[in-house]
Amino acid sequence: MPAYDDAFAAIYDSLMDDIDYDAWAEYYLRLIERAGVRPAKLCDCACGTGALSVRFAERGIRVTGVDISPAMLEQAQARARQRGVQAMFARQDMCDLRLPRPVDALVCGCDGVNYLLGDDQLNAFFAAARAALKPGGALAFDISSARKLEQVLGNNFFGEERDDVAYLWANRFDPAARTVTMDLTFFVREANDRYRRFTEVHVQKAHDPAHLAKLLEAQGFGRVEIFGDRTFEPPAPGEDRIHFLAVRA
Numbered sequence: 001m002p003a004y005d006d007a008f009a010a011i012y013d014s015l016m017d018d019i020d021y022d023a024w025a026e027y028y029l030r031l032i033e034r035a036g037v038r039p040a041k042l043c044d045c046a047c048g049t050g051a052l053s054v055r056f057a058e059r060g061i062r063v064t065g066v067d068i069s070p071a072m073l074e075q076a077q078a079r080a081r082q083r084g085v086q087a088m089f090a091r092q093d094m095c096d097l098r099l100p101r102p103v104d105a106l107v108c109g110c111d112g113v114n115y116l117l118g119d120d121q122l123n124a125f126f127a128a129a130r131a132a133l134k135p136g137g138a139l140a141f142d143i144s145s146a147r148k149l150e151q152v153l154g155n156n157f158f159g160e161e162r163d164d165v166a167y168l169w170a171n172r173f174d175p176a177a178r179t180v181t182m183d184l185t186f187f188v189r190e191a192n193d194r195y196r197r198f199t200e201v202h203v204q205k206a207h208d209p210a211h212l213a214k215l216l217e218a219q220g221f222g223r224v225e226i227f228g229d230r231t232f233e234p235p236a237p238g239e240d241r242i243h244f245l246a247v248r249a
Helices: 008-014 021-034 051-058 070-083 119-132 146-151 208-220
Strands: 041-045 062-067 088-091 102-108 133-142 157-159 166-176 179-189 195-205 221-227 241-248
Touching: 008 070, 008 166, 008 179, 008 195, 021 051, 021 102, 021 133, 021 241, 041 051, 041 119, 051 062, 051 070, 070 088, 102 119, 119 133, 119 208, 133 146, 133 208, 146 166, 146 179, 157 241, 208 221, 208 241
Parallel strands: 041 062, 041 102, 062 088, 102 133
Antiparallel strands: 133 241, 157 166, 166 179, 179 195, 221 241
């Protein structure tokens, strides 16, 4: 079943209500500024429901959000309208990103790069990102760490019951492929108090930060820096999230 379809997109934000997107957006802008870039135009790749996109737009940045899921983009457009900001959203695969004009910065948050499962996809994204950036522009993204995918998610099972939705989340980690397959089953309460069931399958790759840095450099990025979760220090051994900053050479 396709990931992030209509049913999942409709409940995604309610399940992510513990995420401090304001702090996350602020960190990304500080990270980009570290590269000497104060973006007037920014592309938010794998933008999902636009939680980061609208926050960048609220700071006066001209934002283009791209995502492969039409359902998530519909939610993003609705969010922008509700918050009274202008942002453009387009359906695109970030590995084949094509913008009408270069931008100052490109962001890919919340595990977008973990969904790229091999060097062919990584190289395609990094090459497309470089082509979309102005000379000296900044690429900033994050990944869930290998420790998180293997030891926290790994071969574990999670579940939660809320007033209107419940989910079951079973994971399988493949040590040879370094991937975790996440099987999610949702039960959403309908108006008649019956529950509608649907499923999603997601696969993420545990990437080696040093390998990503080499691929970035090979695709024409310089000054590649790697940080811990919303810090400006190298990642600590127990980090769950790792951030990258790369400047188009």
